Amino acid sequence: MKRLFTTLVFLLCTLSLCQAQNEVDNPSISIAMIASDMDASYDFYTNIIGMVETGGFGIDASFGEKSGLTGGTPYDVKILKLLDDPHSTEFKLASFGNPKEESGKVIQDKNGVRYITIYLKSTAEVLQRIKDSNIETLGDTPIQLSDGRNFILIQDPDGLFIELIGK
Structure with a gap:
């Protein structure tokens, strides 16, 4: 009986912990x-x-x-x-x-959402479009990360930093 009670308490606790995740309609x-x-x-x-x-x-x-x-x-x-x-x-x-608005030169210049990261299978095509459009890459990018992927940093027309990461 003690084992059944312990199992029931465990299940109720587990279900209550999962409640917040069940409130999400779209991940x-x-x-x-x-x-x-x-x-x-x-x-x-x-x-x-x-x-x-x-x-x-x-x-x-x-x-x-x-x-x-x-x-x-x-x-x-x-x-x-x-x-x-x-x-x-x-x-x-x-x-x-x-x-x-003035966006700043680096992400710490302002508060709020400052950058987004986009993961790509390959950065070759987007890098060519960046070059063809005369968009400046920031820092010394593109640079190779330790896992072999490339990292490119650019800014959108309003200064939002865009990290592009991929092979």
Whole structure:
């Protein structure tokens, strides 16, 4: 009887620990980027990074106000992904025409989201697109990591640092 009680207590504790993970409906996080220039950022993320547009939506003035997102300013969102797959992270792109802010030269210059990392099978094609578009690589990149993969650091049109890692 003691063994049955101990097993029951163990199972109940295990189930309660798993509750937070059961609250998640989608295991990926959608990230929103507010760009100073929608066209330049869209071009960068689709033609340089290689993302694909998988959808989009508009936020009207009423929802912008009620949700607390914009205080009543309507806007459109383009949904980009590295792969057109339901489990891929959504990179939502929007713009309000705000002026471009100083981004800093290194990640510690400002607080907030400063960089994203994209893992690639190969960095050869993206590196060629970077060169063809005269985008400056930062530091001494590309550099080879100890595991044989390449590391490339660039910035998007608004200064978000992009780490590209792959063979």
